[in-house]
Amino acid sequence: MPEKIVVAVDGSNPSFKALSYATKLAGLNKSKIVVLNVMSLPPWTAAKTADALRKDLSTKAAEVLGRAKSLGSSNGVDVETRSIETSESIVMAIIDFSNKEKADLIVMGTKGTSGYGKMMLGSVAAGVVSFASCPVLAVR
Numbered sequence: 001m002p003e004k005i006v007v008a009v010d011g012s013n014p015s016f017k018a019l020s021y022a023t024k025l026a027g028l029n030k031s032k033i034v035v036l037n038v039m040s041l042p043p044w045t046a047a048k049t050a051d052a053l054r055k056d057l058s059t060k061a062a063e064v065l066g067r068a069k070s071l072g073s074s075n076g077v078d079v080e081t082r083s084i085e086t087s088e089s090i091v092m093a094i095i096d097f098s099n100k101e102k103a104d105l106i107v108m109g110t111k112g113t114s115g116y117g118k119m120m121l122g123s124v125a126a127g128v129v130s131f132a133s134c135p136v137l138a139v140r
Contacts, residue, residue: 001029002104002135008036008094008128011064014109018139019068022107023075025137031104034080035068036097037061043087054085091127099133107137 007022009015019035026033039057041050065081072079086093098106111122129136 002031004032004034004101004103005105005107006034006036006094006098006101006103007068008038008106008108008124009064009068010037011060011067012109012111014111014139016067016071016109018107018109018137019071020075021137021139023072023077023079025105025107026077027075032080033072033077034082034101034103035065035072036094037064037081037083038090038093038097039083039085040090041085041087057085058083089127090124091131094124094128095131095133103134105135105137106132107139110138110140 002025005022005026007019009019022033025031039054039061041053041057045053061083065083069079069081084093084097094106106128108125108128110125125138129138
């Protein structure tokens, strides 16, 4: 059974559905949950614009992570929240974070909105499923 579960959330309904599944699983197995929000900043952005974008994304991340913590508490599960920033791939940010945390499982929601080949998962979920070094639970 997983001891540490990383749940990637972006504020969408599918990501909170995934968190709901993860909290139920964590409750059954006494697992620790780390909820991750990745803030993506384009690398070519001017410093002043990047600062404004970072402020906006940080505010939204705080709201999303606050909702995640509340959902965990309402299900009797202690949830740790983390927000990271990347100017690279969101997929690789999730994978690198999960590796550093020594996650036993990654849980994420799926949207299925990015092209025919990724119709069933969504591009970020498909990338994480493809490259993660631990099991991935994709919740639709």
